[in-house]
Amino acid sequence: MKICIIGTGYVGLVAGTCFAESGNDVICVDVDEAKIEGLKQGVIPIYEPGLKELVIRNFAEGRLSFTTDLAAAVKVSLINFIAVGTPPGEDGSADLQYVLDVARVIGRNMEGFKILVDKSTVPVGTADKVRGVVREELQKRGRDIEFDVVSNPEFMKEGAAIDDFMKPDRVVIGTDNVRTGEIMKELYSPFMRKTNRLIIMDIRSAEMTKYAANAMLATKISFMNQIANLCDRMGADVSAVREGIGSDSRIGYDFLFPGVGYGGSCFPKDVKALVKTAEENDYDFMLLKAVEEVNELQKLVLTDKIIRCLGDGSTESLKGRTIAIWGLSFKPRTDDMREAPSVVIISRLLELGAKVCAHDPEAIKEARKIFGDRITYSNNQYEILKGADALAIVTEWNEYRTPDFERIKTLLKRPLIFDGRNLYEPSRIKEAGFEYLPIGRNGKHFSTAC
Known part of the structure; x- marks a missing residue:
């Protein structure tokens, strides 16, 4: 599958690398040009056992790439994972500005059916906000393009993230669309070969x-x-x-x-x-x-x-x-x-x-x-x-x-x-x-x- 991962922090980089390791074509996007150039050179911004070797191998074999051009990455990707930061505000609430900024860019640039996946940890109701932002951008363009929003929270432990992703205890998929649920099942099927622990529920x-x-x-x-x-x-x-x-x-x-x-x-x-x-x-x-x-x-x-x-x-x-x-x-x-x-x-x-x-x-x-x-x-x-x-x-x-x-x-x-x-x-x-x-x-x- 053609996958775009937006955000090369801990969650995004591990997820993107593991998806590439299972044979997908993955584009990792970040606004930090220095980080992207470093990743192209094999410089990993976080310490996670086993991650560097996987990044270098999948990049060399062409399944994993890095860019700052989100608009171009969205146009060629079916599934777009939003894995940007949601830092806590002074009142403890999650700051969704980066998540919604990404949704706006996707709405401005999508040309065909897209699946937007909230991979960042986000409060209940965030998928509705993402959907609303995308619709708003499509209306501005005068376009009526089908898309779907999915919640797919991560359950990786730092220090064991590769194993947690490749051999998960469970994968939770929140969707109200049967077709999208089947696409997500197919994406995660390589990680479910031993035991099917994929759970589909409402968003x-x-x-x-x-x-x-x-x-x-x-x-x-x-x-x-x-x-x-x-x-x-x-x-x-x-x-x-x-x-x-x-x-x-x-x-x-x-x-x-x-x-x-x-x-x-x-x-x-x-x-x-x-x-x-x-x-x-x-x-x-x-x-x-x-x-x-x-x-x-x-x-x-x-x-x-x-x-x-x-x-x-x-x-x-x-x-x-x-x-x-x-x-x-x-x-x-x-x-x-x-x-x-x-x-x-x-x-x-x-x-x-x-x-x-x-x-x-x-x-x-x-x-x-x-x-x-x-x-x-x-x-x-x-x-x-x-x-x-x-x-x-x-x-x-x-x-x-x-x-x-x-x-x-x-x-x-x-x-x-x-x-x-x-x-x-x-x-x-x-x-x-x-x-x-x-x-x-x-x-x-x-x-x-x-």
Whole structure:
């Protein structure tokens, strides 16, 4: 099929590349000329395992191309995926200006039947707005051209996006047109060979499905973080609690790992947007408001532990202290720092006068955009430990799971680890001579000098 992907951000570039990998002719469009020229040279603007190799191969074989000319791309493409950004406004609502701008260009340039697919995460009712904009542009031209609008939300996890797209848990298609539904089935059929997990529903339900899914996962995370905080106070081990409740098939084990809160481009934005959508429909979504509040507070839990331990609760005592940070991205296997807990944690430490040294396998470049030279960076995870008062683990990269603990002990001023991701077994770390403060596992059974 002839496909146009508008927007070469995370969603658009992965989707376009995977469609090309399955044999389609794909044109990826972006207004950023430098990004487009870079992609033609094999320069990938995001870090996603396996993506660069796929882009280079499909570009070389002619199935994948890049351009800034949206009008020309639309004219030769049957299916046009809108994958531009929908940044949150100050009130939490999704900003649809880029989505609707794309719809206008398509309406001005289409010459035959087109399918417009909302791939960006958009509020319920967006397809109606897109349809209205296209009709308006066609009326201006005096043309009556058939088109259809589809909702096709993405469910890719950063760090595993290629597998998620090529072997999806499910593909949701929102359409009111049987013929269009069959075309979309054909497009996704290469990814359904093992198990058919394509679900067709009405458009508004499809739009709601993405928000509901992310809101549910965010809720599980915030719930488990509060259980962990309670475990800390009551001498229980949240790891054991997770095993106990996760064995219930109604609950499951996924998204029950406590930590320092969720981040990234999806959960924070989508929770806010769904709360705002509820308000616009005269409904108070109290549960999601609490989920959001809990998450923001959770990002301060690690800093609070550092304050209590290194300064007997006094913020003044952090002046002159050096904290080594392992992990900057909001999750492993990505360089994304949008809404990352590390940003809140480091900002708070700097406010309290501490010095921060940071390591991350992929996100240092992004961190420099945020913190500049206010913190120290290193590509060596051990180098930043030399002379530091403590190590704080913020992101659960594999590189941090089985480190050289004896080396860590010799480099730190004090064998003190604040673990925001519960990477280690407390009893083992204590036997190795460390003071260890994880999340929800630091009750009476794992007491430390702090």
